[in-house]
Amino acid sequence: MGKYPTSPLAPAAFPALPVIDGVRFATVEAGVRYKGRRDVMLALLDEGSVMAGVFTRSATRAAPVLDCQAKIGLDGSGPAAIVVNSGNANAFTGKNGVTATKAVTRAAAEALGLDEGRVFTSSTGVIGEPLPHERVTAKLGELKEALDPGKIEEAARAIMTTDTFPKGASAEVMVDGKTVKIAGIAKGSGMIAPDMATMLVYVFTDAVVERSVLQDMLSTLTDVTFNCITVDSDTSTSDTLLMGATGTSGARVTAESTAFIDALRGVMLDLAHQVVKDGEGATKFVEVHVSGAASDADAKTHAMAIANSPLIKTAIAGEDPNWGRVVMAIGKSGAAADRDLLSIRFGDVLVAENGWVSPDYREEQGAALMKQQEITISVDLGLGGGTATVWTCDLTHGYISINADYRS
Amino acid sequence: MGKYPTSPLAPAAFPALPVIDGVRFATVEAGVRYKGRRDVMLALLDEGSVMAGVFTRSATRAAPVLDCQAKIGLDGSGPAAIVVNSGNANAFTGKNGVTATKAVTRAAAEALGLDEGRVFTSSTGVIGEPLPHERVTAKLGELKEALDPGKIEEAARAIMTTDTFPKGASAEVMVDGKTVKIAGIAKGSGMIAPDMATMLVYVFTDAVVERSVLQDMLSTLTDVTFNCITVDSDTSTSDTLLMGATGTSGARVTAESTAFIDALRGVMLDLAHQVVKDGEGATKFVEVHVSGAASDADAKTHAMAIANSPLIKTAIAGEDPNWGRVVMAIGKSGAAADRDLLSIRFGDVLVAENGWVSPDYREEQGAALMKQQEITISVDLGLGGGTATVWTCDLTHGYISINADYRS
Structure with a gap:
């Protein structure tokens, strides 16, 4: 405690909490x-x-x-x-x-x-x-x-x-x-x-x-x-x-x-x-929203696969709008997906659709979004009505330092 | 290619392969x-x-x-x-x-x-x-x-x-x-x-x-x-x-x-x-051996939970004989386990048994083992005859650099 600096994502101060009688x-x-x-x-x-x-x-x-x-x-x-x-x-x-x-x-x-x-x-x-x-x-x-x-x-x-x-x-x-x-x-x-x-x-x-x-x-x-x-x-x-x-x-x-x-x-x-x-080494707060899944359970499986993927979390740390890694995570999750029905958004920007990069997408748009401290990745699977939202942080050198370097 | 140095775990040379007629x-x-x-x-x-x-x-x-x-x-x-x-x-x-x-x-x-x-x-x-x-x-x-x-x-x-x-x-x-x-x-x-x-x-x-x-x-x-x-x-x-x-x-x-x-x-x-x-940033080669599981499938589930745990992989990078993280990974894997029947070995050294650190274990033993380039983690669950062996590498700053820093 006190060994590592306060997370850049920390609130400005501890909130004023009401007294709960009893x-x-x-x-x-x-x-x-x-x-x-x-x-x-x-x-x-x-x-x-x-x-x-x-x-x-x-x-x-x-x-x-x-x-x-x-x-x-x-x-x-x-x-x-x-x-x-x-x-x-x-x-x-x-x-x-x-x-x-x-x-x-x-x-x-x-x-x-x-x-x-x-x-x-x-x-x-x-x-x-x-x-x-x-x-x-x-x-x-x-x-x-x-x-x-x-x-x-x-x-x-x-x-x-x-x-x-x-x-x-x-x-x-x-x-x-x-x-x-x-x-x-x-x-x-x-x-x-x-x-x-x-x-x-x-x-x-x-x-x-x-x-x-x-x-x-x-x-x-x-x-x-x-x-x-x-x-x-x-x-x-x-x-x-x-x-x-x-x-x-x-x-x-x-x-x-x-x-x-x-x-x-x-x-x-x-x-x-x-x-x-307050995740170790976190510099970005990430919301992952999945819709259009075959079921809510499938949506959560996809969302957690995205949120837990080291390749996605390092891409976010590197401010890289790497939608290919999102496709990868959906593919490996085990829940139902059709590559050519997927659409992927970073923030409000449509990045990929119809199994390919969106024709209107420009890399500068994605790159600008990824510089923000709070990032939303939205995936629509185009299969059904299942939805889920999960939250994670990026994977940075800070995580490695906290968890690997303390003996050195 | 050529951007990153050859893995320290690479063989000395490409092997002489026989000609396959046809x-x-x-x-x-x-x-x-x-x-x-x-x-x-x-x-x-x-x-x-x-x-x-x-x-x-x-x-x-x-x-x-x-x-x-x-x-x-x-x-x-x-x-x-x-x-x-x-x-x-x-x-x-x-x-x-x-x-x-x-x-x-x-x-x-x-x-x-x-x-x-x-x-x-x-x-x-x-x-x-x-x-x-x-x-x-x-x-x-x-x-x-x-x-x-x-x-x-x-x-x-x-x-x-x-x-x-x-x-x-x-x-x-x-x-x-x-x-x-x-x-x-x-x-x-x-x-x-x-x-x-x-x-x-x-x-x-x-x-x-x-x-x-x-x-x-x-x-x-x-x-x-x-x-x-x-x-x-x-x-x-x-x-x-x-x-x-x-x-x-x-x-x-x-x-x-x-x-x-x-x-x-x-x-x-x-x-x-x-x-x-040749895993990104790998500096250690790790064999995870699980025995005594309720089934071979359970053994593989436990072994993969250990091999994929970022906390274990960073501990290995830090040469830390952190058996507590192995207990954690077994607990989260979803396969059958009894905390008090587990035994854990690093190399040949019995680290934990009967739900606690082994009375004969000394931290110096574990620390010496973790300095090696090839490390074996063995877990016996004490439940049945299921076994599995899987292989992984450690999680280092090199992984983050390769996957996050390339734009910076």
């Missing part, structure tokens, strides 16, 4: 691994809060993830806590991983007077080393004393590992004539070895919502937000998204509350975009 | 795109030769590939020709692609007195620009005059695009008391934009073999050779492997000729390894 935050210097910075955060949600979560699909998930997954499906109405440490991922630590997770959740339950089934933990940082859990548990009293509704930015900073900026987003929306607030923080996706690309996201709202409704909403929206971003196709063993609804606004949200759903999607998408913009 | 080669400077070098090669196989082929699975295949595929399944006993140009891939050129391919195959058939169904062409180089086919056809008379059984190395050089060295391999094997020879050449996988990662391979033998037997053999062996290498997970629209058997040795090969099959596998694997060793 949630308080605290952070502390526990010295898990880093020195001279806050590395543990506690979020405490008042009694009556509803929790939902989405987790990595990795087959080698870390112990805290497995623990959260076991708890997230349970109904519960007591207070709830989220405890997150940076510096150590407690991943691939064998039986120690379970022991450490248990030690933290048990101690937090005792210190805060909670049911242990309502204590959720995440760990991010170095893997393969036992989590010095006593450094976390020793600070629980101090954390409890420091709890404050206004400390969400402090929390966003405490969970950073190799991030070059803290990430936050919020929304306010009217539900049943009442204002409902949503605020979220995230970390990712710096991956300086031996850390991994862990993405952690915590979102809070004061809406009144049933657990199963919130869970369905979160899962569905994850598919069109966090599951539509990629930096380098690698997947963390610790990715975690937790959401808590305190109900303090008194406004009831259901599966039909489209205004709330839209607002939540906006917060999640904003955080997802910030994660991409 | 095949003659010629090359010429046609000026398709490059100046001052030979850029078209002709291989002419005598009457009675049997042809087989394997092609890219890309959905956006180039016109010459589609033309070869349509012809390769036909029986035929007349002479056969392979015409290959470098400098222009004749890919994503719309209807022009078909016209250009047809122009070359028709003219070659006339000039050489062949059935047009026995003329196979490949094109490699820039995409999206019409192939100036008249530059190729204008040289057919000159090519015919120059045909010589000893010019296979010249042929290997004429098909190069961004390759930093020509690639050849051979074997001799006894079948029914007679010596059978196999000789092959390949190009790939330099990918300087706007070129693509085209791999072209041509293998010749003097064995007597039925077409369907040769085709089955080639397809089966491709799965364990060329389909087990990856440089950056990107797939060309033009990948082509053609094999011709002239029958001049008089030695009959069948599906049970294990000595011949082993020899052919050896030639194909040698060429496949050379392609990886």
Whole structure:
């Protein structure tokens, strides 16, 4: 942290996030691994809060993830806590991983007077080393004393590992004539070895919502937000998204509350975009839009093939409007495509159509577009109604430096 | 070509390849795109030769590939020709692609007195620009005059695009008391934009073999050779492997000729390894071996996830024995895995087992191994009998420079 310069794609400042009544935050210097910075955060949600979560699909998930997954499906109405440490991922630590997770959740339950089934933990940082859990548990009293509704930015900073900026987003929306607030923080996706690309996201709202409704909403929206971003196709063993609804606004949200759903999607998408913009070495933010596919699933397969292609990502880094590589990625994706029905646009410029370069396209147009910091690649397959949009960044010398050169 | 230094992994010299009776080669400077070098090669196989082929699975295949595929399944006993140009891939050129391919195959058939169904062409180089086919056809008379059984190395050089060295391999094997020879050449996988990662391979033998037997053999062996290498997970629209058997040795090969099959596998694997060793920016050659998987297919899925992971490939470039990234890749691959049953070796050194770092492992051991030019990563999943071996190279600043910086 601090070793690499702030991403050129970072927002100018951390946004002003609204206070969510019923949630308080605290952070502390526990010295898990880093020195001279806050590395543990506690979020405490008042009694009556509803929790939902989405987790990595990795087959080698870390112990805290497995623990959260076991708890997230349970109904519960007591207070709830989220405890997150940076510096150590407690991943691939064998039986120690379970022991450490248990030690933290048990101690937090005792210190805060909670049911242990309502204590959720995440760990991010170095893997393969036992989590010095006593450094976390020793600070629980101090954390409890420091709890404050206004400390969400402090929390966003405490969970950073190799991030070059803290990430936050919020929304306010009217539900049943009442204002409902949503605020979220995230970390990712710096991956300086031996850390991994862990993405952690915590979102809070004061809406009144049933657990199963919130869970369905979160899962569905994850598919069109966090599951539509990629930096380098690698997947963390610790990715975690937790959401808590305190109900303090008194406004009831259901599966039909489209205004709330839209607002939540906006917060999640904003955080997802910030994660991409902090991708290692990123200098360009890229939206890939695929339409005309045989199905939405096919569209996403094509879009992710484009977004993950090293040849496309290096071309973008080189500001090269290389539509031939886009054709290549579509061809290799495995989803249905017809070379001669494809059309490809960079920004608004039609580059290729009818299986060939567009007769009106001039290379200077594409070259000018590629100089921009935010680039859109649109592909229409001409086959059906399937669409998808995903986001990625370019692949630069910075990525290699961060991930390969740190020992030299 | 010549713009980048020869790969540090290149063999000391082009190997001495045996003459395959019944095949003659010629090359010429046609000026398709490059100046001052030979850029078209002709291989002419005598009457009675049997042809087989394997092609890219890309959905956006180039016109010459589609033309070869349509012809390769036909029986035929007349002479056969392979015409290959470098400098222009004749890919994503719309209807022009078909016209250009047809122009070359028709003219070659006339000039050489062949059935047009026995003329196979490949094109490699820039995409999206019409192939100036008249530059190729204008040289057919000159090519015919120059045909010589000893010019296979010249042929290997004429098909190069961004390759930093020509690639050849051979074997001799006894079948029914007679010596059978196999000789092959390949190009790939330099990918300087706007070129693509085209791999072209041509293998010749003097064995007597039925077409369907040769085709089955080639397809089966491709799965364990060329389909087990990856440089950056990107797939060309033009990948082509053609094999011709002239029958001049008089030695009959069948599906049970294990000595011949082993020899052919050896030639194909040698060429496949050379392609990886010419991967853009490669400084390390990496073998990934997976055992103990639930099935061979699962083993290959895990092996390719490891071989394609940018985080692993950059760690290798940085000489970092980062076994945590191997755990990550296994977790994300989608194939079955149990974190706590995994064991991971770098070379002969046991690095991780029982879901954690091995108690006997010392970081210095791993660090010493990673300094070598050829590195083996072995993973045992502890689940079943599935195995797979794949090969890749590291991901370095050289890759970024070749693929991103050429415009700067």
